[in-house]
Amino acid sequence: MYVITYSLRKDEPNSENFYNTVAVFTDEVLIEAGGLLADITEDYYAFLAEGKEELPAKEELPAKEEVILELLMLGILWRVYSGDAMKLGEASGRMLTSLSEIRQDAGRFKPGVDFLKGIMSTLFLSPDLYDNMLAADPDTNHFNMLLLWLEATGEFKQEVKRLRKWQKFLESIPHAKAVDTLESIFALTLWFEVRTNEVLGTFTPNVDRYLNEIRPERYWHEDVIFCGRRRLEYHLNMVGAEIMNRTYRKAFLNKKRKIILLPACMRILPAGKCRAKAVGGAYQCSECSVECSVGRVTKLGKKYGVEVIIVPHESSISNSGNDLIFEEDTGVIGVACVLNLISGGWMLKERGIPAQCVLLDYCGCKNHWHDEGLPTDINLNQLIRIMSGK
Ligand code: SF4
CATH class of the missing domain: 3.40.50 (Rossmann fold)
Structure with missing residues (x-):
């Protein structure tokens, strides 16, 4: 079977092996992250408890597993996109963010908005630099720039909402401690990258080939960022889906x-x-x-x-x-x-x-x-x- 980027089946008739593998591996992730980030998680809970009114009405305090998922997401988005984010001017970022908002209710004008968004995303969000993945230094100011970039893409609305809370958390602690916190998150990210390549890489065999050979055809298209996601992001979503299934299972049932x-x-x-x-x-x-x-x-x-x-x-x-x-x-x-x-x-x-x-x-x-x-x-x-x- 032709695999465009990922396949949960590999050469097998179904994806049973994938679901078994990701369940076992998620246990490993939760143990590793639970150890590395225990202090950060505790401090974050204390921060949320103090300002509970900032949580959306229907949300309760997130489960520990969900906090770990948010931290993994933070580290991975930083690793993949912070280098590009440092190159985005504020005016271009705000313009792209407005365009993404307009797009939501553009109705019959959507093709025109998409056309414009494709051009601006390709020009200003620097997708051709992904291969380098030169992450910015851990710093709260760089965090702001990353958030501006993520908002400008229009692809990370839910992620940005959660990262805004982490931004407030980091701003609420001394600067040196905030930098240490980011460094601990990046240490987990690097571990996650190495281990997921070993364990889940077999299910994402063609992502890099796609990015190098086919993805340039998406330049100037509205989905230039979506189609340019890195292998690491595929792996994050695989583990994230397993974590979410565990966390929301009881409420769902x-x-x-x-x-x-x-x-x-x-x-x-x-x-x-x-x-x-x-x-x-x-x-x-x-x-x-x-x-x-x-x-x-x-x-x-x-x-x-x-x-x-x-x-x-x-x-x-x-x-x-x-x-x-x-x-x-x-x-x-x-x-x-x-x-x-x-x-x-x-x-x-x-x-x-x-x-x-x-x-x-x-x-x-x-x-x-x-x-x-x-x-x-x-x-x-x-x-x-x-x-x-x-
Ligand atoms: S009606 Fe249902 S079964 Fe028929 S093609 Fe559409 S989705 Fe498939």
């Missing part, structure tokens, strides 16, 4: 109504031929083909009393008018490409919805990864384990 959100790229037939019915801003499958992964999941969902909804794009999930998804007492199983998992889970949490993730076994959508679009698929055993709570 306690919900009365459960739904599965499937990406449109799983359909075997293209939009004009697929017989899914439009419902609100989403679609419901009519099971027209036994060969279609969406049809198979829909059948399975009926067996377990779980609704199945096809969403055209991740952004359509966050649409506040999407009443199908944001009903009271709902838990969501989100199926997505590896790169969308953490932000999707946090976005749902922000809306008071506990999410469980199932990764697409590989990416292939026409929007970003493949000219004709490869129908994508998931591990049904993993879906059953999540639906049945086993």
Whole structure:
């Protein structure tokens, strides 16, 4: 099978080996990070407890595992993007951030906004420098510049919200201690990079090839940053999905109504031929083909009393008018490409919805990864384990 960037199956018929591997490895990550960052985690809890009113209404104090995930995310985004962030002027950054905000509600003007965003992102966010990954020195001022860069991309909204809290935390402690804190986080990041290359690298065999050979075709496109994610970010999302599944599992299982959100790229037939019915801003499958992964999941969902909804794009999930998804007492199983998992889970949490993730076994959508679009698929055993709570 042609692997664009990642494959959870490798040469095997399914991704069982991946799910076993990532579960064992996540235990190792939590032990390593729990030891290295114990003091930071404790100080952060104390900081949050003091200013609890700053937490969004539906959020409680994050679980320890979630704090570790945020610290890993901080270290990895710093490692990958802080070098580029040092080169972004404030005016260009603010302009790009405004453009990303306009894009959200651009309606019929979206193609024009995307065109402009593609040009500006390629020019000002320096994607051609990724290979060097020259991280900036640990410093709270550099942290500000990284946040400006991340905001300017429009790709890291949930991550930035969490990093803003860490920024406030670092500003609340003496400068020397803040630098020490960042250095400890970077030590964990380096360990994570080495270990994930050893343990999870086998599932991301073509990311570097894609970045070097195919990704330049995405220059000047709106998704130039999204398609340029590094291997380290794939690995972060793999471990992050496992951490989120553990952290939100109980809350998810306690919900009365459960739904599965499937990406449109799983359909075997293209939009004009697929017989899914439009419902609100989403679609419901009519099971027209036994060969279609969406049809198979829909059948399975009926067996377990779980609704199945096809969403055209991740952004359509966050649409506040999407009443199908944001009903009271709902838990969501989100199926997505590896790169969308953490932000999707946090976005749902922000809306008071506990999410469980199932990764697409590989990416292939026409929007970003493949000219004709490869129908994508998931591990049904993993879906059953999540639906049945086993
Ligand atoms: S099985 Fe469902 S999702 Fe697949 S092509 Fe038919 S209607 Fe569309």
